[in-house]
Amino acid sequence: MGHTHHFTKEQLNERFEMPGRLRNLAxxxxxxxxxxxxxxxxxxxxxxxxxxxxxxxxxxxSSVTHTPDAQPVSDTDEAHGEExxxxxxxxxxxxxxxxxxxxxxxxxGMGAMFFLTVHRIGNAGWHTAIMRVPxxxxxxxxxxxxxxxAAMFFFLGNIYEWAxxxxxxxxxxxxxxxxxxxxxxxxxxxxxxxxxxxxxxxxRRLSLRQDEEGGLSHxxxxxxxxxxxxxxxxxxxxxxxFDWLKSLEPHWFSTIFGVQxxxxxxxxxxxxxxxxxxxxxxxxxxxxxxxxxxxxLGKYTFGFSIFWAYTWxxxxxxxWYSNIPEEGIYYxxxxxxxxxxxxxxxxxxxxxxxxxxxxxFLGLMTRxxxxxxxxxxxxxxxxxxGHWHDLFLMIMPGTVGQNPGIGLIEIGMxxxxxxxxxxxxxxxxxxxxxxxxxxxxxxxxxxxxTGPV
Amino acid sequence: xxxxxxxxxxxxxxxxLEALEHLQDKGVKVYDVYAPFPIHGIEPLLDxxxxxxxxxxxxxxxxxxxxxxxxxxxxxGVVWPVNIGGKPYIPWIAFTPITFETTVLFAAHGMVLxxxxxxxYWPGKKEVLMDDRQTDDxxxxxxxxxxxxxxxxVKKTLSEAGAFEITExxx
Numbered sequence: 001m002g003h004t005h006h007f008t009k010e011q012l013n014e015r016f017e018m019p020g021r022l023r024n025l026a027x028x029x030x031x032x033x034x035x036x037x038x039x040x041x042x043x044x045x046x047x048x049x050x051x052x053x054x055x056x057x058x059x060x061x062s063s064v065t066h067t068p069d070a071q072p073v074s075d076t077d078e079a080h081g082e083e084x085x086x087x088x089x090x091x092x093x094x095x096x097x098x099x100x101x102x103x104x105x106x107x108x109g110m111g112a113m114f115f116l117t118v119h120r121i122g123n124a125g126w127h128t129a130i131m132r133v134p135x136x137x138x139x140x141x142x143x144x145x146x147x148x149x150a151a152m153f154f155f156l157g158n159i160y161e162w163a164x165x166x167x168x169x170x171x172x173x174x175x176x177x178x179x180x181x182x183x184x185x186x187x188x189x190x191x192x193x194x195x196x197x198x199x200x201x202x203x204r205r206l207s208l209r210q211d212e213e214g215g216l217s218h219x220x221x222x223x224x225x226x227x228x229x230x231x232x233x234x235x236x237x238x239x240x241x242f243d244w245l246k247s248l249e250p251h252w253f254s255t256i257f258g259v260q261x262x263x264x265x266x267x268x269x270x271x272x273x274x275x276x277x278x279x280x281x282x283x284x285x286x287x288x289x290x291x292x293x294x295x296x297l298g299k300y301t302f303g304f305s306i307f308w309a310y311t312w313x314x315x316x317x318x319x320w321y322s323n324i325p326e327e328g329i330y331y332x333x334x335x336x337x338x339x340x341x342x343x344x345x346x347x348x349x350x351x352x353x354x355x356x357x358x359x360x361f362l363g364l365m366t367r368x369x370x371x372x373x374x375x376x377x378x379x380x381x382x383x384x385x386g387h388w389h390d391l392f393l394m395i396m397p398g399t400v401g402q403n404p405g406i407g408l409i410e411i412g413m414x415x416x417x418x419x420x421x422x423x424x425x426x427x428x429x430x431x432x433x434x435x436x437x438x439x440x441x442x443x444x445x446x447x448x449x450t451g452p453v
Numbered sequence: 454x455x456x457x458x459x460x461x462x463x464x465x466x467x468x469x470l471e472a473l474e475h476l477q478d479k480g481v482k483v484y485d486v487y488a489p490f491p492i493h494g495i496e497p498l499l500d501x502x503x504x505x506x507x508x509x510x511x512x513x514x515x516x517x518x519x520x521x522x523x524x525x526x527x528x529x530g531v532v533w534p535v536n537i538g539g540k541p542y543i544p545w546i547a548f549t550p551i552t553f554e555t556t557v558l559f560a561a562h563g564m565v566l567x568x569x570x571x572x573x574y575w576p577g578k579k580e581v582l583m584d585d586r587q588t589d590d591x592x593x594x595x596x597x598x599x600x601x602x603x604x605x606x607v608k609k610t611l612s613e614a615g616a617f618e619i620t621e622x623x624x
Contacts, residue, residue, distance in 0.1 A: 313549055320546055323538065366507070 007288050007446060012437050016285055016430045022422070029419025036412030037094075044090040044409065089400060093409050095152065095159050096399035100391050101417040102148030103244060104268070105141060107261070107387070108421075111269020112137040113200055114233060114262075117226035125441035126448045129286070130293055132434055133276050134269070135207060138200040140428030141421055146193045149244070153186050159399045162250045172251050172326070180247055189243065192236040199229040207436060214438040237262055245391075248398030252330040256315050261394075263308035264356070268387040270300040271380045276425070278373060286434050291371040292450040298370025301383065302360055308390075309357035333397045344403045348393050355386035388414065457598040458484060460583055460620050461611035462591050466492045468615030469592045473498040475610045482600050487583050487593040509567050510560045517559025521552040581624050595622075 112134035119127050157164035162173050162180040173180070202225055210218040238258025246257050274297045280286045319327045335349040363379040364370050396404045436442060463469050469486060476483055477498055486492070486499060495501075529535065530543040540547070569575040583593045594611065598621070601607050608619055 313546070317546055317549070321538075365511075 011287065012433070012435045012442075014285060014434055015432075016280065016426070016434055018426050018430055019283065022426060026419045026423035026426075029415045029422065031419075033412045033414070033416025033419060036408045037416060038412075040408030040410075040412055041090055041094060044093065044407070090409075092159060093400050094413075095155055096395050097409055097413040098148055099152060099159065099244065099399075100388070100395050101413050102145065102152070103395075104388055104391055104414075105417055105421050106145050106149075107265035108269050108272050109138050109142045109145060109200075110196065110233070110237060111265040111267075112273065113142075113196065113229070114266065115269055115273070116203060117199075117229045117233070120222055120226040121230060125444035126293070126296060128439050128441040128445035129288055129435055129448070130273065130277055130445075131207075131436060131439075132429065132432060133273050133280075135204055135432075136425050136429035137269075137272065137276075139204045140425040142197050142200050144420070144424055146197070149189060149193075153189075156182055156185070160247060160250075161398075162247060176250060180250060185243055188239065192240055195229075195232050195236060199225060199232075203229075207439075208432055210438050211433055211436060212438075216440060219440055237265075245394050248395060249330060251326050253327070254315050254319070254330075256311050260308065260311035260315060263304055263311055264387055264390050266304040267301055267308060267356070267360075267383055270297050270304065271383045273297060274301070274376065275380055275384075276429075278377070280429075280434070288435070288446050290448065292448045293445075294376065295367070295370045295450045296448075298364055298376055301379075302364040302370065305357055305360040305364075305383070309353065309361075312353070312357075330397075334393060343397055343401060345393065345397055348389065348404070352386075352389055352393055355382050355389055359383070359386070455623050458583065458595045458622050458624055459598050459601065459604075459607065460618075460622055461594040461596075461614075461616040462584060462586075462618040462620070463594070463614075463616055464590070464592070465615060466592055469594060470495065470498060472594060472611055472614035472616065475614060476594075476596075476607070479603075479606065479610065481596060481607055481610075484595045484597045484600075487587040487595065489587065489589060489592070492592075506564055506567060510564045513563030514556045514560035516563075517555040517557075518552055520559070521555035522548060525551065583622060583624065 115127070115134045116131060116138070119131075152159075162176065163182055163185075165173055167174055167177065203222055206218040206222045206225075238261075241258040241261035245261065246252070246254065274294065277286065277289055277293070277297075281289060316331060319331060333343050334345045337346045359382045360379050363375065363382075369375040369379075392404070392410075461472060463472070466488065469488070469492065473483065473486070473495070483499060486495060525548050526543050534542045536542075582588070583595050584591055587593050594616075596607065598604075611619055
């Protein structure tokens, strides 16, 4: 009770106009990020080796890997470890960070896509008042965000072991070549992007046309598209995670990997939607969004972070128990602290559980914690870092390897991506009404309540 | 201990809410409302406090967690250490699923038992029916007669709000 205010047509017809400060923030982040990134490349390149960094490295790489006489694996690895390591780290580090940030922001977009479609096929009404925010995330970011992956098509050999180790060298990789080869890899990635972006644009178009024409026909059409998307999403998103993240260490395998990646994506998507809504309300928009909407986003964040931890443990526990070398090495690299395998990730490994499970679990447990800004906001900030931390741990041991660090390259790349994300999403947000005015469930959503007390 | 109740019976839940609002204005303390289904928005009118069952659940869960970790550590680490595949005697990761299950078990069962006792709804408890039709289509407002100072005024309020019948009952 108590949410029985009525909202006038003007209040519902409002449009977002990007304030100058937000635009400046976005461009400032992009600019600062690029400067930091370049500084990081320059400093990293000059300090780690006498000779200029990246290009020399690539040559060195190809000369090692494309030699026709197949060397034993251990030799190739050693060559990496000894010489290539010092110089390779800058170029590899930039690519690894490009991959990390591309995946990070893509997962927000895909989480938002799942958010929209799963509510649509469940005939949910509560989210209708806030659905323009996930919509803006999907159509604002996805078509641009995939460019980062497209750029990496040309550098697959630099970070993916299977793409630069020639056939006949590594028996385990050879058995996977039918799946892990560049044409198929690029082909299915393009197919996934086409499906995801196609569905996002289609749903957005239906939603916008409904604003103008009203009626139920667009709403009804969106159900079939959403249902098809959810099924395709389940398969394609899992394979996307196998391809771009898991195949960094192609000897290792885990069938739950895609599910875990999905869990993390849903957490960050809900947190992002939450942050954007809070910002919009602070700017005076969307006054019809009430605590119950925040409460529900909080429940999702809470629930999916537990789900993430569940899959994290499910993966780790089975590998830890069975103790098979080619599976176990993945974790040995990440948490052992006492032997030569130590790469410097133990801090990140255990920190992962702290930021992505314990903080949201204890921080968002009570009802009030989910509804009040003062409690949700700190948790949201930790989770925004937490998803990055989680991906860092997935990507870096297989690419950068020893002695990871969070330096100028990491911060600069993330800042540049974040600035671009903010600009594109808020620009997309300004291109339509903040409320889907003709949506049949809008009234239900305006009166949304998660019960008294 | 029997108490005398004044009962206002209604056909319509909206009339119940209206009557409750007027009674609240007059400062009359309502004992309880009996209804065939939950009435949305009735809690503030009956001064129902927010449940502390969630706090109890947290305590039960924390107890279950502590119990599981203590028992497993004592049994496998101190009393009877068993070498299982060369794993540590107290492996936190292998303990996690059991700890999780025990936490859930204690929190859930603790909540149910607390609910039965505080409710009270334990099995076999003889339920008080203010009116047999309260399980079908009648809504009953029950007021402890001892707490009514102005009997006529209360009756008037109930009938004006739409009560079709006003009776008394000892329960």
